[in-house]
Amino acid sequence: MKESAYVIAGASLAGAKAAETLRQEGFDGPLVLIGDETERPYERPPLSKDYLLGKADRETIYVHPQSWYAEHGVDLRLGARVTGVDAAANEITLADGSRVGYAKLLLTTGSSVRHLAVPGSDAEGVRYLRRASDSDQIKAAFAVASRVAVIGAGWIGLETAAAARAAGADVTILERGELPLLRLLGTEAAQVFAHLHRDHGVDLRFGVQVAEITGAGGQASGVRLADGTHIAADTIIVGIGITPNTQLADAAGLQVSNGIITSAQLRTSDPDIYAAGDVANAFHPLLGKHIRVEHWYNALHQPPAAARAMLGHDVAYDRVPYFYTDQYDLGMEYAGYVEPGGYDQVVFRGDVGRREFIAFWLSGGRVLAGMNVNIWDVNDTIKAIVHRGRTLDITRLANPDVPLDELLAA
Ligand SMILES: Cc1cc2nc3c(=O)[nH]c(=O)nc-3n(C[C@H](O)[C@H](O)[C@H](O)COP(=O)(O)OP(=O)(O)OC[C@H]3O[C@@H](n4cnc5c(N)ncnc54)[C@H](O)[C@@H]3O)c2cc1C
Ligand SMILES: NC(=O)c1ccc[n+]([C@@H]2O[C@H](COP(=O)([O-])OP(=O)(O)OC[C@H]3O[C@@H](n4cnc5c(N)ncnc54)[C@H](O)[C@@H]3O)[C@@H](O)[C@H]2O)c1
Numbered sequence: 001m002k003e004s005a006y007v008i009a010g011a012s013l014a015g016a017k018a019a020e021t022l023r024q025e026g027f028d029g030p031l032v033l034i035g036d037e038t039e040r041p042y043e044r045p046p047l048s049k050d051y052l053l054g055k056a057d058r059e060t061i062y063v064h065p066q067s068w069y070a071e072h073g074v075d076l077r078l079g080a081r082v083t084g085v086d087a088a089a090n091e092i093t094l095a096d097g098s099r100v101g102y103a104k105l106l107l108t109t110g111s112s113v114r115h116l117a118v119p120g121s122d123a124e125g126v127r128y129l130r131r132a133s134d135s136d137q138i139k140a141a142f143a144v145a146s147r148v149a150v151i152g153a154g155w156i157g158l159e160t161a162a163a164a165r166a167a168g169a170d171v172t173i174l175e176r177g178e179l180p181l182l183r184l185l186g187t188e189a190a191q192v193f194a195h196l197h198r199d200h201g202v203d204l205r206f207g208v209q210v211a212e213i214t215g216a217g218g219q220a221s222g223v224r225l226a227d228g229t230h231i232a233a234d235t236i237i238v239g240i241g242i243t244p245n246t247q248l249a250d251a252a253g254l255q256v257s258n259g260i261i262t263s264a265q266l267r268t269s270d271p272d273i274y275a276a277g278d279v280a281n282a283f284h285p286l287l288g289k290h291i292r293v294e295h296w297y298n299a300l301h302q303p304p305a306a307a308r309a310m311l312g313h314d315v316a317y318d319r320v321p322y323f324y325t326d327q328y329d330l331g332m333e334y335a336g337y338v339e340p341g342g343y344d345q346v347v348f349r350g351d352v353g354r355r356e357f358i359a360f361w362l363s364g365g366r367v368l369a370g371m372n373v374n375i376w377d378v379n380d381t382i383k384a385i386v387h388r389g390r391t392l393d394i395t396r397l398a399n400p401d402v403p404l405d406e407l408l409a410a
Contacts, residue, residue, distance in 0.1 A: 004029040004030065004103050005029060005030040005031070005032055005100065005101060005102050005103060006022055006027060006029060006030070006031050006032070006102065006103060006104050006105075006106070006310060007031075007032045007034065007092060007100055007102040007104075007105050007106070008031075008032065008033045008034065008105075008106045008108060009034050009082040009085075009092065009105065009106070009107050009108065009109055009248065010034075010035060010107065010108035010109040010110055010245075010277070010279070011033050011034060011035025011037065011040070011041050011076065011077075011078065011108075012035065012037075012041050012042070012044075012108065012110055012277070012299070013041060013042075013043050013044070013063055013277070013296065013299040013300060013303075014108035014110065014276050014277030014278070014299040014302070014303045015033055015035065015041060015106070015108040015277075015303070016033070016041035016063040016064060017063070017299070017300055017301075017303040017304055017307075018106050018108060018276065018303035018304065018306055018307045019031060019033050019072070019074050019307075020063075020064070020072075020304075021303065021304035021307035021308065022307045022310070022311070023072045023073070023074070025307065025308060025311055025313075027307075027311060028073075029103075030075065031073060031074050031075065032074075032075045032077065032100060033069070033074050033075065033076050033077070034077045034080050034082055034092075034094070034100075035076075035077070035078055035079075035080065036079065036080060036081040036082075037078065037079070037131065038078050038079045039062075039078070039131075039132055040062060040063075040064070040066060040069070040076065040078065041062065041063040041064065042061040042062045042063060042132060043061055043062075043063060043296065044130070044296070045296050046060065046061050047061070047129060047131075047132060047134070047135035048129055048135070048155070048156060048159035048160055048163065049159060049163075049326050050326075051132075051135055051139075052135050052138060052139055052142075052159075052160070052163045053163055053166055054139065058132070061132065077094075080094050080095065080096070081094065081095040082094060082095075082109075082248060083095050084248070084251060084252075085105065085248050085249075085251065085252035085273070086099075086252075087252045087253065087254075087270050087272075087273065089101075090102050090103070090105075090272060092105065102272070103272065104272055104273075104274065104310040105272060105273045105274070106273075106274045106275070106276065106303070106306055106307070106310065107248060107249060107260060107268070107273065107274070107275040107276075107279060107280075108275070108276055108277045108279065108299075108303060109244075109245035109246075109247075109248060109279050110244075110245055110277055110278045110279055110299075111242035111243060111244045111245055111278040111279065111294065112130065112242060112243060112245055113128045113129075113130050113238075113239075113240075113241075113242055114240050114241045114242060114243055115128070115238075116151060116210065116213075116238045116240060118210055118211060118212050118213060119211075119212045119213070120212050120213030120214060120215055120220065121213050121238075123213050123215040123218055123219060123220035124215075124218055124219045124220060125141070125215070125219055125220035125221075125233075125234060125235055125236055126213055126220050126236045126238060127141065127235065127236065127237050127238070128237075128238050128239075129156050129160060129237065129239065130242075138160065138163075138235075138237065139163075141234075141235045142163060142164050142167035142169060142235065143167060144234075145164065145167070145169045145234050145235040146169055146170065146234060147169060147170045147171075147172075147232055147233045147234055147235075148161075148164040148169045148170070148171045148172075148233055148234075148235045148236070148237065149171075149172050149173075149174060149222065149223045149231050149233035149235075149236045149237070150164070150171060150172070150173045150174065150236075150237045150239065151174050151210055151223065151236065151237065151238045151239070151240060152173075152174075152175060152238065152239040152240040152241070153173050153175035153177070153179075153180035153181070153193075153204070153206075154180070154181060154239055154240070154241060155181070155239070155325065156237070156239025157173055157175070157180070157237065157239040158173075158180055158181070158193060158197065158325070158327055159325065159326075159327055160237045160239065161173055161197060161202055161237075161327075162197075162200070162327040162328050164235075164237075165200050165201060165202065165328075166328075169235075170201075170203075171201070171202045171203065172202070172203040172204075172205065172231050172233070173197065173202055173203070173204045173205065174205050174208050174210060174223060174225070174231065175204070175205070175206050175207075175208065176207065176208060176209060176210075177206065177207070178206050178207055179191060179193075179194055179206060180193045180194055180197070180204075181193055182340075183340045185371075186338070186340075186341075186343065186346065186361070188346040188348075188359070189346065189359050189371060192352065192355065192373065193327075196327060196328065196330055196355065197327075200328050205225075205231075208225050208226075208227075208229075209225060209226035209227075210223055210224075210225060210226075211224050211225055211226045212224040213236060214230065220233070220234075220235075220236050221233070221234075222236075223236060242278070242294060244258070244259040244260070244278055244279045244281075244292065245278075245279055246259060246260055246279060249268065249273075249275065249279075252270070252273070254268045254269050254270055254273065255268065255269040257281060258281050258292055259275075259278075259279055259280055259281030259292040260275040260279055260280055260281060261281050261290060262274065262275050262276075262280050262281065262282045262283065263282070263283050264282065264283045264284065264285050264316035264317055264318065265305075265306075265309040265315060265316060265317075266280060266282055266302065266305060266306035266309055266317060267309060274306045274309065274310055275306070276299075276302040276303040276305070276306040277298065277299040277302060277303060278292070278293075278294050278298075278299060279292075280292065280302065282302065282317060284317070284318060284337075285316050285318045286318045286320070286387065286389075287337055291321070291337060293321050295321065295322070295323040296323065296324075297319075297321070297322040297323060298319075298321060298322075301317070301319050302317050302319075305317040320335050320336060320337075320383045320386050320387050321335070321336065321337045322334065322335045322379070322383065329374075330355055330373060330374060331373075331374055331376075332371060332372065332373045332374075333371065333372050333379040333382075334369060334370070334371040335369060335370055335371075335379055335382045335383040335386055336361065336367070336368050336369025336370060336382075336383075336386040337368065337369060338361045338368045338369045342363065342368065343361040343362060343363050343368055343369075344362065344363050344364065345361075345362045345363075345394075346359055346360065346361055346362070347359070347360045347362060347394055347397050347398050348398065349397060349398050349399065349400050350375065350400050355373055355374055356373065356374045356375055357372075357373055357374075357375065358370055358371065358372045358373070358375060358378065358382070358404075359371045359373070360397060362394075364391070365391035365392065365394065366389055366390065366391050366392075367385050367386055367389075367392060367397075368386065369386060370382035370385065370386060378404055381404040381405060381408055382404070384408050385404070385407065385408055388408065392407055392410070393407075393410070396410075
């Protein structure tokens with residue numbers, strides 16, 4: 001491989017979007033996209049929603065058609081693991097021992113599920129959800145399950161609980177915190193999700209400690225809590241968070257702290273190496289600090305910025321963070337960024353009981369984030385309000401009769 005090659009390690013949404021942008025921007029040198037999965041790059045959100053629910057086909061999850069890679073001269077290497085980065089020699093090593101030289105390297109290695117470390121947790125019937133094949137297996141398990149236990153009331157836990165209910169199973173959620181999504185949403189809005197799941201017949205248990213996965217003959221039969229309670233289950237879903245895949249960056253001596261540290265240009269501490277997506281802890285100019293975002297929108301938009309920076313363009317990634325969810329009949333979008341405890345007020349606008357509202361998180365009267373629940377075509381305005389960052393009249397913000405555009409213009 002010539003030294004002019006641009007190499008991308010990690011072939012999922014972030015890697016594929018970076019490759020697309022490099023070609024769009026006119027880069028016509030060798031471009032290598034390497035991934036250790038055997039599937040071509042795909043998007044993960046459907047794996048816990050429409051694909052898991054059987055409402056979307058496999059073909060809908062892919063970032064590009066199979067033919068796109070050859071048509072755009074992207075050397076897509078699947079089932080190939082990058083095992084090392086020699087930053088001094090500008091070379092990466094693959095698991096088969098081969099080496100690939102690079103002019104610029106982008107790390108889009110994403111994240112991996114955190115594993116439950118209690119006795120019995122390797123039993124059959126204990127499942128994690130990260131890859132398309134995991135979703136296939138969970139779908140098959142839900143089709144025959146009568147009792148599902150879900151460990152963790154984060155995104156994976158809540159979305160799979162909704163899918164398990166749709167499949168007709170009894171569902172118990174076991175969360176060590178006091179509410180679902182608490183770190184992200186805070187008490188006021190997290191309660192909405194607790195009510196949502198209770199209203200759909202889910203047994204929610206908070207403040208619990210999982211002590212053991214029970215079972216016989218290697219097959220899981222339930223979850224034992226530290227207080228001795230036993231929850232019988234034939235399928236157990238574990239969604240207790242992820243860790244960023246920083247091993248390559250660590251070994252290469254790059255600066256790593258809760259992900260790979262990058263500038264707003266997505267450049268790491270090595271001038272020829274960039275990082276984007278779940279794995280990057282990037283400086284955000286709007287927020288004035290480094291943040292690592294584990295969401296689809298970030299994996300969609302940050303890599304194009306990295307690709308442009310790799311080509312020498314003057315860019316800085318400063319989009320307002322965004323995520324969304326679909327659970328039962330609730331659709332939600334959230335724009336902004338609030339650290340746990342980083343707000344002093346939540347303002348609701350609309351009908352929280354009917355789950356048709358917008359919530360705003362404020363600090364000192366300034367809107368840090370907004371979440372629209374079952375209300376549509378407002379998120380761009382919410383993003384603009386967050387981006388502008390001025391103090392707003394709270395009474396008008398809470399009043400659904402005052403158009404959001406007016407608040408933005410004020
Ligand atoms: C089931 C599920 C549902 C989700 N739903 C939503 C949602 O509704 N909304 C939302 O905002 N976000 C959602 N997310 C989060 C979103 O999917 C992630 O933020 C996004 O996938 C991050 O993309 P990425 O390309 O940075 O990393 P990843 O998707 O983790 O991809 C990294 C890729 O790199 C590969 N890799 C890692 N190390 C190596 C190596 N050494 N060599 C070669 N390849 C390597 C990995 O196997 C993987 O294929 C969901 C995630 C999951 C798992
Ligand atoms: N709609 C979305 O945005 C969406 C959907 C699915 C997945 N994802 C992403 O996928 C990744 C994984 O999601 P996740 O739900 O696993 O992580 P998460 O961080 O969203 O939630 C993990 C939850 O597990 C709880 N927990 C941790 N250890 C526990 C234990 N031992 N016992 C009981 N509870 C425990 C935590 O308190 C937390 O509530 C995240 O990056 C997430 O952003 C996002």
